[in-house]
Amino acid sequence: MFTGIVEEIGTIETIQKQGISAVLRIGCSKVLEGTKIGDSIAVNGVCLTVVKLEKDGFCADVMTETMHRSSLSQVQVKDKVNLERAMAADGRFGGHIVSGHIDGTGKITEIRPEENAVWYTIEAEQELLRYIVEKGSIAIDGISLTVAAVSERNFQVSIIPHTRQETTLSVKGIGSIVNLECDIIGKYVERFVCGAPTQKESKITEEFLQKYGFC
CATH class of the missing domain: 2.40.30.20 (Elongation Factor Tu (Ef-tu); domain 3)
Structure with missing residues (x-):
């Protein structure tokens, strides 16, 4: 989970294409503090997993689905990107709930x-x-x-x-x-009210909400 408060601007240093997917190396410093392999870092809002750590940057895999759905498919070497480490349990919630899953x-x-x-x-x-x-x-x-x-x-x-x-x-x-x-709250509310795609009718109605004090 992230909060949408950018910690640092990093730089795309290398892009290794593997078909549609890719491996990015991102130059940075601040977000490396306390970071371990396997940790999550949001890159332009995309939650990526750190697969390699170096003293002046990190590498992350970008899968095909992420390339299709986000602007990471268009990044070039030397492009600047927003970076944020996953929120610490004792950290301040300065922004809002950000999952790192681009819509x-x-x-x-x-x-x-x-x-x-x-x-x-x-x-x-x-x-x-x-x-x-x-x-x-x-x-x-x-x-x-x-x-x-x-x-x-x-x-x-x-x-x-x-x-x-x-x-x-x-x-x-x-x-x-x-x-x-x-x-993400809006998407959950829609799901609860409208039901799953295969569900013909939602069990949550105006009468249901009134009965339990929501209206």
Whole structure:
């Protein structure tokens, strides 16, 4: 589990392609502290397992499913990536619950400065936008952010200078593809209310919720 609070910006140093899958070597320093082989590190919001540790970086396998679903399929050597170690049990929960399992990608279509903030408009598919709500949480390339507005085609976030400077949003431009992880709570609620795909009718009804004091 992660919180969406980026600890460090790393650099893609090597990419070893193995068909569609790949092995990435990422140069970094801070996230290596206390890290062991087998630990998880979020790379642009994607939970990857450390398979090799060196004094100035680590290696991680990226499987085919991850390549298909995330922007890691497009990274190149020297690209900057957001890094965050898995949350420690005694750590502060500064962002929101981030699993590191990407739902899909979005495209930055507008970047607009407003006084001390910068607004980003991100276009996404309807299957992702259904889980994005105004004032809710969204992880963009592993960054925990608050949704400022949502439309039928896109959503907007407003970034403070510190977040922009400490993450890869500072080098993203219009047309850049970003990883999106929607708030997992919304997906669980939908599952409970609508039931499994093979289930014809949900057992949770308005009457059920009223009976137990939820309405």
